[in-house]
Amino acid sequence: MSDRVATLRSRLTSWDSIIVVLTVLVLVVASFSVDNFGTSRNFTFMVLDLLPIILIALPMTMIIVTGEIDLSVASTLGLTSSMMGWLWNQGLSIESIIPLCIVIGAVCGVVNGFLITGLGLPSLAVTIGTLALYRGLAFVVLGDGAVADFPFDYTGWVTGTIGGGAVPNVLILIVALALIFGIVQHATPFGRSLYAIGANAQAAHFSGIRVARTKFWLYVVSGAVAGLVGVLWTLRYASARADNGAGLELAVVAAVLLGGVSIFGGKGSLPGVLAGVVLLTALQNALRLEDVSGQALNIVTGTLLVLSVLLPNVTTAVRGNWQRRKLRQAAATR
Amino acid sequence: MAEANARPEDQPTRRDEQPAEAGDGTAAQPAARSGDRSGARSGDRPARLEVHDVAKSFGAVAAVQGVSFPLYPGEAHALVGENGAGKSTIVKMLAGVHRPDTGTLRVDGVDVDFGGPGDAKAAGIAVIYQEPTLFPDLSVAENIAMGNQPLTKLRQLDRKAMNANAERLFRRLGVPLDPARPARGLSIADQQLVEIAKALSSEARVLIMDEPTAALSAVEVERLFSVVRSLRDEGAAIMFISHRFEEITALCERVTIMRDGKHVATELVADLSVDDMIRRMVGRDLSALFPKQDVDPGEVVLEVEGLSREGVFKDISFSVRSGEIVALAGLVGAGRSEVMQAVFGVDPYDTGTVKLHGRRLKKGSPRAAMAAGMALVPEDRRQQGLVMELSIERNVTLPRARKLARLGLLFGGSERAHAHTWTQKLQTKLGRLSDAVGTLSGGNQQKVVLAKWLATGPKLLIVDEPTRGIDVGTKAEVHRLMSSLAADGLAVVMVSSELPEVLGMADRVVVLREGRVAARLERAEATEESVMYAAMGQEVAA
The missing domain is CATH 3.40.50.300 (P-loop containing nucleotide triphosphate hydrolases)
Structure with a gap:
């Protein structure tokens, strides 16, 4: 019984839960105090804003849990966007372009995965390299121009809502993918192995976990998702450009860390990350509605990120102190 | 148990209990303990x-x-x-x-x-x-001076003074170490002497x-x-x-x-x-420390033939029957752990074959070895045996997760029940199953590693230094456990540096020296002298 209480208490004071509570708080306060925040129109905008971050954050969370990182995702997005425009100009049908683009993203992931797990290079260095490489290729493909004449059936679907109501179409996609990734990460043997790899790769290897293979597939999935996001991004703005999504990788990593995932691997949960993404987007959206400048937005995001790393340490220190004092008092009255 | x-x-x-004192204010004078x-x-x-x-x-x-x-x-x-x-x-x-x-x-x-x-x-x-x-890349003298380095007038590190100081300390300790050499490459014994010199200098x-x-x-x-x-x-x-x-x-x-x-x-x-x-x-008498029961060995479970790995071990052959405990003895660095890690597949090998129940095992795949019924309790508990940050539960279920899943999914209950059953079987002392395994004592951590692998239902159990750094009580428990597992038909390979353990537990002893098999001894032939002689070669003929 007390066992369950203790588990519950530690679960409630963990960063994952704090961030979920914080997110709900921001949403509630903003919908009451910020004009237009709670409108269905603004809700659609918010969902479209967080769409790229949240989708890329799903595989990114797994990669960071294994103690690695993928910084090339935004460039993969840019490359698929360019390819999408180029293929459209070649006269291919949109129905064949979309799966092709996802495959292109996956191939980018295969290259990352091979360099990291096949040749054993550090993922930070490799993906900084491919970040530049894929973006460069994107410009080779499309140059400075843009392709804009995608069919309205598709661009309209991305920005539209279900039956013209309040629920954006892409929300279905987000919920479905988040559910799949959440179940894989938290309720499958594969998900369990990610945490073991991140915390102690050698012990994982000794337990029969195929460490390299696992990481390789994570990069492939990460590339494929980045490819999908490249398609969605292009359709949303009805514009295929080489510089689409530039800098997005930092927003994704920031959101994942804000969600309580340890940059050293082995720790973190997907609900925390989802809350982290929503918190960041909602806060930026609300501040923008209040006409706060872009620089100020960056300051808020940065501060939040530092706090997310700082606060968990502070809470454990405080909790430890409090426990010690209690024990001392108990001993004094004995 | x-x-x-x-x-x-x-x-x-x-x-020797301390006399109860009126308060913390009174200075404790142990001399007051009269008649003690x-x-x-x-x-x-x-x-x-x-x-x-x-x-x-x-x-x-x-x-x-x-x-x-x-x-x-x-x-x-x-x-x-x-x-x-x-x-x-x-x-x-x-x-x-x-x-x-x-x-x-x-x-x-x-x-x-x-x-x-x-x-x-x-x-x-x-x-x-x-x-x-x-610090391996600093000199011995610099290591000793770490924290209070002497400085020259120009506020530079005074290496001369450091070396002289180290020299003096070593003379006082009576050990012939060169203060100017880097710490890298010192034996553990010499490193400890450097630590003692460091303690003296402070x-x-x-x-x-x-x-x-x-x-x-x-x-x-x-x-x-x-x-x-x-x-x-x-x-x-x-x-x-x-x-x-x-x-x-x-x-x-x-x-x-x-x-x-x-x-x-x-x-x-x-x-x-x-x-x-x-x-x-x-808190009890320990009658028999090494109680290996006599068992009639059954069919051959493990056959290792001509296993070689360039520069590590060469032409290693041995077999293990069910019910048997075969010990791999030898000096540290003789290649015992390396051989068994290659057999289990965590390390590669160049030539040779590993057969389990007559079927050849895929090289370099722990997963194939596990599927065939092999389990390895590794030498280094902290780095190889356990994921210290993860919970006891997650550690026990780690090699078993795919078997515990229903339709590919794991939902709380089955893992917890599994971990509970096996930690109880091994009488592990723990707080909660959700505690990090790193919070347990060494002996209990070893029991978690054993639980983790016994739970996979192995036909062949490899244990590498199963009782290193473990107290006598847990040690006897581990020995009794191994003996009863063998009696139930498990084949066991035990790598051990402790001679009494080897002699007490093993039905047969394979002695390695410098990566080669130096001797194969039956239980009756295995004595402290015969094992050490084989392990060290000609040097201890006296």
Whole structure:
């Protein structure tokens, strides 16, 4: 019984839960105090804003849990966007372009995965390299121009809502993918192995976990998702450009860390990350509605990120102190 | 294994218990303990260091409760107990790593509160760990001077003074080490001597040694002891932690025995036999330490033929039948662990074959080995056996997760039940299954590793140094377990550096030397001499 209480208490004071509570708080306060925040129109905008971050954050969370990182995702997005425009100009049908683009993203992931797990290079260095490489290729493909004449059936679907109501179409996609990734990460043997790899790769290897293979597939999935996001991004703005999504990788990593995932691997949960993404987007959206400048937005995001790393340490220190004092008092009255 | 919970009728009395004091204000004078034999030798001097009624808990586990003992200058004091008895916690409190929850530490009669290792060092306490922590790329002299380097007038590091200082310390210790050489490449024994020199240079008056001899050869132990004895005679207070009783009798005057985090007794070593000490440590008699039952071996389970790996081992062949325990003996570095890791697939090999039940195993795939019914309890518990940050539950279920899943999904209950069953079977002492496995004592961690692998239902169990750094009580439990598993038809390969363990447990002994099979001995042929002769080659013909 007390066992369950203790588990519950530690679960409630963990960063994952704090961030979920914080997110709900921001949403509630903003919908009451910020004009237009709670409108269905603004809700659609918010969902479209967080769409790229949240989708890329799903595989990114797994990669960071294994103690690695993928910084090339935004460039993969840019490359698929360019390819999408180029293929459209070649006269291919949109129905064949979309799966092709996802495959292109996956191939980018295969290259990352091979360099990291096949040749054993550090993922930070490799993906900084491919970040530049894929973006460069994107410009080779499309140059400075843009392709804009995608069919309205598709661009309209991305920005539209279900039956013209309040629920954006892409929300279905987000919920479905988040559910799949959440179940894989938290309720499958594969998900369990990610945490073991991140915390102690050698012990994982000794337990029969195929460490390299696992990481390789994570990069492939990460590339494929980045490819999908490249398609969605292009359709949303009805514009295929080489510089689409530039800098997005930092927003994704920031959101994942804000969600309580340890940059050293082995720790973190997907609900925390989802809350982290929503918190960041909602806060930026609300501040923008209040006409706060872009620089100020960056300051808020940065501060939040530092706090997310700082606060968990502070809470454990405080909790430890409090426990010690209690024990001392108990001993004094004995 | 039922005896593990049994308690003896004659609870050892706490003869050396501190007299109850009116309050913390009165200075503790151990001399006041009149009529206490253990205090007779040193009772006329005040304690250099005193541990007074300290307690420390980690989560739900009370690691140390109400432990008190004094440490006198000019005395070597042993601290013994099973793994999990709280010795390491005491050391960490004295080193300033942990703060006691309650109780006080006193240095020269004054209460101290260590905020960190620096405070303990400033109070003159130096700790030497089993594995020394030197900077490998700095010179020996620089390592010794670390923290208070001498400077020249131009505020540059004064290497000359550093080297001279190190030279002087080494002469005092009587060891021939070159101060200018880098620390990298020193033997563990020499590294420990450097640590001692470092302690001396910071004028430590209390020297705490946590299992310093675990990785040393007999000659190195003797050299270490002569250094420690001379320090003791110069007035240093020594606290010595070891699982080897012959070392305690050779070095120490007094011994403090702990069990389950509590103080059992502090006595003169001369007054206790080894049996007395063991009985008080485990709270019961240990009749048979190595109880391998005789079993008629069954069919051949494992066949290793001509296994070679360039520069590591060559042409290794042996087989194991069900019900048999085959020991791989040899010196450290003979390639025993490497061979077994190649057999299990965590390491590659170049040529040769590994067959389990007559079927050839895929090379370099632990997963294939596991599927065929092999399990490996590795040598290094912290790096290879367990994921320390993960919970006990997750560790036990790690190799089993795919079997526990229903339709590919894992939902709480099955994992918890599995972990509960197997930790109970091995009588693991734990708080909650959701606690990080790193919070357990060494012996209990080893039980978690065993639980993790026995739960996979292996046909062949490989155990690499199964009782290293484990107390006598758990050790006997592990031996009894291995014996009963073999009796049930399991084939066991045991890598061990402890001769009594090899001789007591093994049906057959394969001795490796420098990566090759040096001898194959039947149980009747295996003696201390025959195994060591094979392991060392011609050198110990005498």
